[in-house]
Amino acid sequence: MENPDSPKIAVTSVGRRGHGKATLADVARRAGVTTMTVSRMLREPHRVSDETGERIRQALADTGYSPNKQAGVLASGRSAIVAAIIPNVANSIFAETVQGLSDVLQPAGLELLLASTNYSLEREEEQLRAVMGWAPAALVVTGLRHTDGAMALLRQAQASGTPVIEIWEKDPAEVEFIQIGFNHRSVGQTMAQHLLECGHTDLVYVDSGVEEDFRAHERGEGFAATAERAGATVRIIRAERGEPMAAGRKALLGLDPAQLPHGMAFANDHLAAGAWLQAQEAGIHVPTDLALLGFGDFPIAGQLGGGISTMAAPRYDIGQNAGLKILSDLDLKPLCNGVSNSLKPTLIMRNTTRLPPKSS
Known part of the structure; x- marks a missing residue:
């Protein structure tokens, strides 16, 4: 029955x-x-x-x-899309941030709409104008610098109740939107201080070849200011734009072999890895003849010659914390105690820098 x-x-x-x-x-x-x-x-x-x-x-x-996502927009005034605009999709440093965002948002029924600016502020403005048409639930942009038009769009979104989060940077003097990241000048200061503590007084910072990579430039500014205050000699050189490991090789090749600096810091680990490879071919002993310090803690930094010393950036944590803040602001999940707006990079000392022995 x-x-x-x-x-x-x-x-x-x-x-x-x-x-x-x-x-x-x-x-x-x-x-x-x-x-x-x-x-x-x-x-x-x-x-x-x-x-x-x-x-x-x-x-x-x-x-x-x-x-029918468009029907949802008409009914609620807001879609289930979070728009994230990053400088470069291919760069693992941003890919892990995107993964952190996605891992938090997807279980809550939110999906990422991803766009890449290729470090162009004008392109960012165009992309913001395009994604606003989808009535995103939240906006995530990279850095604190935007065109006047982009700022107008971001302010409009925030005024309408849409959370706006700036990631990968933090500056208490420029707080208009939520910031989840760290101060890059402070990171540059830490990099210089480490090389100074290793006993090096003739320093070079190899900056990013991308003109719009403002965060790398700010690290260089912090690096140079700290070295100069300590009485060290410091130079900033700009890497060639293009494949970064090749640019790192050329940065070392461009220095006078008879007047090599004591230590070199780099805007990212790929530049440092290229310089390390060039040093091996040129018979330059690292770190005895030349200390190398990168930024980012990319996978390759842990593999070459016992590892390149670096500043490990909290790539995944930035995305994760941005996602948690979005859920909190949308009342989709209570703000948990683990959310932090300020995430500091960590110095990882490997085989390319060496502290002097402590005196007994």
């Missing part, structure tokens, strides 16, 4: 609208549930039983249903 409480499973073909797309009602009929249950499953899957959830997932796969 049929159980009257058992779900009715439709076995007829799925009905379609004139445009051919499966509807929420199609999924509900296939799964033998109400459209409200399907909607709940899509928004809050934890509120649906495992057995019902499995039937709905199968019905979603069978029908090829996808939610």
Whole structure:
């Protein structure tokens, strides 16, 4: 005898609208549930039983249903999209930040819309103007420098209640939006201080060849100021724009072999890795003849010659904390005690720098 409480499973073909797309009602009929249950499953899957959830997932796969995101925008005034604009998609330093964001947002039903500026402020403004049309739930931009037009868009978004977060940088003197990152001049100061503590008084900072890489330039400014205050000789040279390891090689090649500095710091680990490879070919002993210090703690920095000393940036943590702040501001998750707006890089000393022995 049929159980009257058992779900009715439709076995007829799925009905379609004139445009051919499966509807929420199609999924509900296939799964033998109400459209409200399907909607709940899509928004809050934890509120649906495992057995019902499995039937709905199968019905979603069978029908090829996808939610009408534009309808959601019209109903709530805000989409389930978080727009993140970063300088470079290919750079692992930003890729891990994006992963941190995604790992926090996706379980809450938010998805990333990602754009890359290639370090162009004008391109950032264009991208902001484009993504605003999608009524994003939040905006994440990289750094504190923006065009006047981009600032107007960011202010407009914030005034309308959309969280705006600037990542990878922090400056108490320029607080208009939420900042999750660190002060790059302070990082440059730490880099110079480490080489000074190693006993080096003739220093070089190899800056990024990308003119718009303001954060790398700020690290160089902090580096030079600290070295000069200590009475050391310091030079800043600009790496060639292009493949960074090749640019790091050329930076070392461009120095007079008879007047090598005691220590070199680099805007990133790839530049430092190129210089390390060139030093090996030129017979320059690291760190005895030349100390090398990078930034970023890229995977390659831990593999060459026992490792390149570096400043480890909290790449993933920046994205994770930005995601948690977004959830808190959207009332999707309580602000947890682990969220920090200020995340400091850590000095990792490996085989390319060496502190002098302590006197007994």
